[in-house]
Amino acid sequence: xxxxxxxxxxxxxxxxxxxxxxxxxxxxxxxxxxxxxxxxxxxxxxxxxxxxxxxxxxxxxxxxxxxxxxxxxxxxxxxxxxxxxxxxxxxxxxxxxxxxxxxxxxxxxxxxxxxxxxxxxxxxxxxxxxxxxxxxxxxxxxxxxxxxxxxxxxxxxxxxxxxxxxxxxxxxxxxxxxxxxxxxxxxxxxxxxxxxxxxxxxxxxxxxxxxxxxxxxxxxxxxxxxxxxxxxxxxxxxxxxxxxxxxxxxxxxxxxxxxxxxxxxxxxxxxxxxxxxxxxxxxxxxxxxxxxxxxxxxxxxxxxxxxxxxxxxxxxxxxxxxxxxxxxxxxxxxxxxxxxxxxxxxxxxxxxxxxxxxxxxxxxxxxxxxxxxxxxxxxxxxxxxxxxxxxxxxxxxxxxxxxxxxxxxxxxxxxxxxxxxxxxxxxxxxxx
Amino acid sequence: xxxxxxxxxxxxxxxxxxxxxxxxxxxxxxxxxxxxxxxxxxxxxxxxxxxxxxxxxxxxxxxxxxxxxxxxxxxxxxxxxxxxxxxxxxxxxxxxxxxxxxxxxxxxxxxxxxxxxxxxxxxxxxxxxxxxxxxxxxxxxxxxxxxxxxxxxxxxxxxxxxxxxxxxxxxxxxxxxxxxxxxxxxxxxxxxxxxxxxxxxxxxxxxxxxxxxxxxxxxxxxxxxxxxxxxxxxxxxxxxxxxxxxxxxxxxxxxxxxxxxxxxxxxxxxxxxxxxxxxxxxxxxxxxxxxxxxxxxxxxxxxxxxxxxxxxxxxxxxxxxxxxxxxxxxxxxxxxxxxxxxxxxxxxxxxxxxxxxxxxxxxxxxxxxxxxxxxxxxxxxxxxxxxxxxxxxxxxxxxxxxxxxxxxxxxxxxxxxxxxxxxxxxxxxxxx
Numbered sequence: 080x081x082x083x084x085x086x087x088x089x090x091x092x093x094x095x096x097x098x099x100x101x102x103x104x105x106x107x108x109x110x111x112x113x114x115x116x117x118x119x120x121x122x123x124x125x126x127x128x129x130x131x132x133x134x135x136x137x138x139x140x141x142x143x144x145x146x147x148x149x150x151x152x153x154x155x156x157x158x159x160x161x162x163x164x165x166x167x168x169x170x171x172x173x174x175x176x177x178x179x180x181x182x183x184x185x186x187x188x189x190x191x192x193x194x195x196x197x198x199x200x201x202x203x204x205x206x207x208x209x210x211x212x213x214x215x216x217x218x219x220x221x222x223x224x225x226x227x228x229x230x231x232x233x234x235x236x237x238x239x240x241x242x243x244x245x246x247x248x249x250x251x252x253x254x255x256x257x258x259x260x261x262x263x264x265x266x267x268x269x270x271x272x273x274x275x276x277x278x279x280x281x282x283x284x285x286x287x288x289x290x291x292x293x294x295x296x297x298x299x300x301x302x303x304x305x306x307x308x309x310x311x312x313x314x315x316x317x318x319x320x321x322x323x324x325x326x327x328x329x330x331x332x333x334x335x336x337x338x339x340x341x342x343x344x345x346x347x348x349x350x351x352x353x354x355x356x357x358x359x360x361x362x363x364x365x366x367x368x369x370x371x372x373x374x375x376x377x378x379x380x381x382x383x384x385x386x387x388x389x390x391x392x393x394x395x396x397x398x399x400x401x402x403x404x405x406x407x408x409x410x411x412x413x414x415x416x417x418x419x420x421x422x423x424x425x426x427x428x429x430x431x432x433x434x435x436x437x438x439x440x441x442x443x444x445x446x447x448x449x450x451x452x453x454x455x456x457x458x459x460x461x462x463x464x465x466x467x468x469x470x471x472x473x474x475x476x477x478x479x480x481x482x483x484x485x486x487x488x489x490x491x492x493x494x495x496x497x498x499x500x501x502x503x504x505x506x507x508x509x510x511x
Numbered sequence: 512x513x514x515x516x517x518x519x520x521x522x523x524x525x526x527x528x529x530x531x532x533x534x535x536x537x538x539x540x541x542x543x544x545x546x547x548x549x550x551x552x553x554x555x556x557x558x559x560x561x562x563x564x565x566x567x568x569x570x571x572x573x574x575x576x577x578x579x580x581x582x583x584x585x586x587x588x589x590x591x592x593x594x595x596x597x598x599x600x601x602x603x604x605x606x607x608x609x610x611x612x613x614x615x616x617x618x619x620x621x622x623x624x625x626x627x628x629x630x631x632x633x634x635x636x637x638x639x640x641x642x643x644x645x646x647x648x649x650x651x652x653x654x655x656x657x658x659x660x661x662x663x664x665x666x667x668x669x670x671x672x673x674x675x676x677x678x679x680x681x682x683x684x685x686x687x688x689x690x691x692x693x694x695x696x697x698x699x700x701x702x703x704x705x706x707x708x709x710x711x712x713x714x715x716x717x718x719x720x721x722x723x724x725x726x727x728x729x730x731x732x733x734x735x736x737x738x739x740x741x742x743x744x745x746x747x748x749x750x751x752x753x754x755x756x757x758x759x760x761x762x763x764x765x766x767x768x769x770x771x772x773x774x775x776x777x778x779x780x781x782x783x784x785x786x787x788x789x790x791x792x793x794x795x796x797x798x799x800x801x802x803x804x805x806x807x808x809x810x811x812x813x814x815x816x817x818x819x820x821x822x823x824x825x826x827x828x829x830x831x832x833x834x835x836x837x838x839x840x841x842x843x844x845x846x847x848x849x850x851x852x853x854x855x856x857x858x859x860x861x862x863x864x865x866x867x868x869x870x871x872x873x874x875x876x877x878x879x880x881x882x883x884x885x886x887x888x889x890x891x892x893x894x895x896x897x898x899x900x901x902x903x904x905x906x907x908x909x910x911x912x913x914x915x916x917x918x919x920x921x922x923x924x925x926x927x928x929x930x931x932x933x934x935x936x937x938x939x940x941x942x943x
Contacts, residue, residue, distance in 0.1 A: 163923075164923070164924075164927065167920045167923065167924055170920070171924070174623075177623065178623070178629055181619065181631070182631070184616075186853075187613065188850070188853075191606075191609065191610070191878065195877070196850075196864075197610055197877060197878055197879060199613070199614070199879075200853060200856065200862070202856075202857050202858075204890065204891050205857065205858075205890065216927075216928050216929035217928070218928055219927075219928070220924065220928065252927065252928075288890045288891040289891045303735075303738065303739065306735065306738065307735065307745075307746050307888075309891065310745075310888075310891035310892055313739075313742075314739050331939060332936075332939065332940060335932070335935050335936040335939045335940075336936050338932045338935070338936070339930070339932045339933045339935070339936040341932070342930060342931070342932040342933070343930075369935065369939075372935075373931055373932050373935060374931045375931065375932060379932065417908075418620070418628075418908065421618075421620075421632060421906065424632065424634075424904065425634050425637065426634070426637075426902075426904075427904045428904060428905070429904060429905035429906070429907065430632070430904055430905065430906050430907070431907050431908075432628075432906065432907065432908040433908055433909070433910075434911075434940075435909050435910060435911045435913075435914045435940060436907050436908050436909045436914070437914075437936040437937055437940065438933075438936065439921060439922075439925055439930075439933040439934070439936050439937055440907065440909055440914065440917075440921055440937070441905070441907050442925070442933065443921050443924040443925060443933075444917060444920065444921050444924065445627070445629060445907050445909070446623065446629055447629060447631075447905035447906075447907055448905065451905075452902075456739075456742075457902065457904065458636065458637065458720045458902070459636050459720040459721045459741065459742035459902055460742055460902055461902045461903035461904075462903060462904070462905050464903065466898070466903075470858075470884075470889065470890070470891055470892055470893045471893035471894060471896065471898075472856065472858075472859045472860060472861060472862055472889065472893075472894070473860070473861035473862065473873070473879035473880065473883070473894050474853065474861070474862050474864065474879075475861065475862070475863050475864065475868050475872065475873050475877050475879055476849075476850065476863075476864040476865055476868050477865070477867050477868045477872055477877070478865075478867060479866075479867045481867075482867040482868070482869075482872065485872075485876060488599045488602070488876065489871060489872055489875050489876050490871075491595075491596070491599065492596075492599055492603070492651075492652065492875040492876065493871055493874070493875060495596065495648075495651075495684065496648050496649070496650055496651070496652065496684075497648035498771070498774060498775075498871075499774070499805055499806045499807065500767070500770045500771045500773070500774040500805050500806075500807060500811065501771045501774070501870075501871040501874065501875075502871070503767050503770070503771070503801065503804075503805055504764075504767040504768050504770070504771040504869040504870065504871050505869055505871055505872070507763060507764065507767045507801075508764060508767075508866075508867060508869065
């Protein structure tokens with residue numbers, strides 16, 4: 080195993096191909112996983128709860144009698160969490176709600192010309208499913224980040240699924256966060272079988288219109304396969320952080336933030352871009368030093384040495400150009416007056432400005448969503464938001480007179496595309 | 512072959528399962544097509560232009576030397592179109608632009624509390640691909656509807672692909688519309704190979720970040736398979752119209768509008784919902800009478816008899832409930848004061864109000880987009896719009912003091928999820 084890479088990138092070296100090569104970003108499909116998932120989806124579609132319970136026993140090692148988490152189980156979970164953390168969860172929920180309220184769009188209709196009214200309805204999606212990963216820890220932050228924007232959007236039924244532990248129970252932090260966020264239904268099911276149950280419905284789970292939330296490769300593949308039957312959010316890859324830092328930045332802060340991503344998993348990517356060689360050197364030293372004191376050292380070391388990068392560039396403009404090609408999930412900017420650089424940032428999931436905005440403040444508390452585009456998908460997708468839980472409908476009204484004034488153009492256009500019945504629909508109204 | 516169905520639906524009969532059964536909506540995958548498409552995608556990814564040219568010769572029956580449509584070809588195509596139609600295209604472009612300007616969202620940043628600034632950047636996607644189907648007619652309306660919102664969003668490179676004719680040329684209407692809409696690059700390529708070229712890039716086509724536009728089952732399957740590498744719009748199914756009409760509605764207008772969808776293809780779905788038996792009867796009579804006079808009779812007859820439906824319901828509320836479960840691509844409402852019903856419409860691609868707003872006015876001219884969610888996907892997706900061509904980035908800034916005031920809560924939250932390095936990133940800033 081080699082040490083964390085330092086890569087010198089001259090301005091002319093900064094190209095998309097080079098970035099993709101260095102970051103080992105590729106999009107090969109895994110046929111074995113795709114086939115395994117397709118089989119599970121079919122089974123659940125045809126056999127409902129029986130298939131779901133079978134896979135739950137197989138993968139989660141627990142034989143459940145029901146998938147439903149009862150009201151009393153939720154209450155019990157909530158009560159088992161200490162008051163301090165309930166307070167923190169509630170404060171986080173309020174912050175998330177306050178921020179996301181700014182994402183609400185409103186229905187509008189207006190006159191565009193005499194007799195012509197056009198507009199756009201905005202309506203909430205009726206029923207959405209949230210996938211919350213299981214595992215020892217339980218991720219109450221994911222529950223808040225996924226459920227609160229849905230609530231703000233006005234979704235009527237928010238359905239949470241999460242794999243049960245071997246004891247058949249759901250982590251109490253998840254239950255507490257679900258109660259605080261206003262989740263309507265909770266089921267003990269995960270994996271591809273959980274995604275299938277949400278998409279197709281079973282005896283105990285009514286189908287949803289959209290599925291969001293992070294999961295492993297089986298969950299991600301299942302989401303992709305049910306896309307079209309339901310909507311999904313972007314498929315999540317490994318976590319990433321990219322830090323642009325100038326000479327005044329504190330290498331210990333940078334190192335701590337790089338390690339906070341590295342602890343997620345060995346595939347996570349922690350990157351520093353700087354034009355200051357001394358800072359690059361000191362950051363690397365601090366990364367190795369801090370690692371020793373932290374509990375997930377093995378994961379972090381492998382992550383940092385496999386996927387951690389320090390890019391030495393010519394200047395701040397090159398740093399921004401490189402970051403825009405990376406399109407990182409999290410971008411921290413530690414330079415003087417970082418807000419003045421925002422207009423140059425074209426691709427990033429979330430931007431953290433200054434030395435006292437470490438990425439974890441966004442994961443848990445500040446308000447903006449922590450479900451962010453990874454693996455360069457910030458080039459075309461957005462943080463999870465209220466806009467993900469609504470849909471739009473166009474509205475059109477023409478008066479008789481206003482239709483008459485354009486009827487020949489519209490009918491002619493239709494005929495040129497070969498659609499004579501379209502032309503007929505316009506002309507017949509005027510006995511043409 | 513039987514006549515157009517009339518189905519009596521009592522209010523209690525109106526359920527999602529019943530609707531899906533009657534409309535034969537299912538989401539089975541076609542394994543043979545998926546495998547064929549996956550093979551083409553792999554081939555283009557590995558072999559670039561050579562593979563694209565090979566498939567173009569195989570499927571489009573033309574051996575091209577280059578995929579690029581030159582500036583002089585575009586100019587020549589544009590000049591070959593008569594001035595009247597250029598004027599109509601330009602007016603349509605202006606209407607589409609005027610409407611879509613209302614969909615622009617703006618970057619914002621504001622103080623949420625002392626020392627805490629949060630916001631959202633809105634930036635255009637850098638490079639998008641538009642798929643425009645080929646065929647004898649050429650669809651300039653599709654070019655305008657896909658390109659204009661991208662232009663309004665500020666997309667830098669708008670790339671159009673369309674399959675060439677057997678003469679190796681692109682339909683002049685498409686070239687004229689592309690010039691009027693401000694398309695930046697045009698390539699002669701269609702099918703799964705075209706989607707692959709846009710997603711992965713070849714020697715002559717730089718990869719794009721998002722692919723939109725309608726296509727056949729091969730195009731739709733290819734879009735689904737490249738989703739993740741690039742973003743895509745919703746996958747389009749057969750066209751649909753649903754008309755809610757009361758006693759005063761004109762059966763000839765209704766019939767004409769039903770037929771305008773039916774002429775698209777035999778899979779298209781034309782539906783009337785009414786509580787007036789006489790109107791149902793007269794509409795059906797008019798459908799068969801008008802069909803005789805129109806040029807696509809065979810397609811329309813099969814479409815109407817396979818997939819056309821007249822639903823007889825108890826009252827207007829039942830009509831709306833049924834329509835909301837159908838979630839039609841196009842919804843026409845022909846009753847008194849149709850705008851007053853809008854607040855009850857939960858699922859529809861576009862809503863056409865009153866007797867003089869036939870669906871074709873939306874296809875060609877009014878301004879709202881004609882790329883709309885089909886097959887019930889209006890439950891979770893929206894007309895193509897400016898919002899499809901931008902992405903958002905969260906912005907966060909905390910001052911030292913504001914971070915200090917919440918550091919313990921944030922660090923505690925992180926630790927409860929098992930992320931000690933996240934906690935370290937916060938605490939280390941205060942030497943905790």
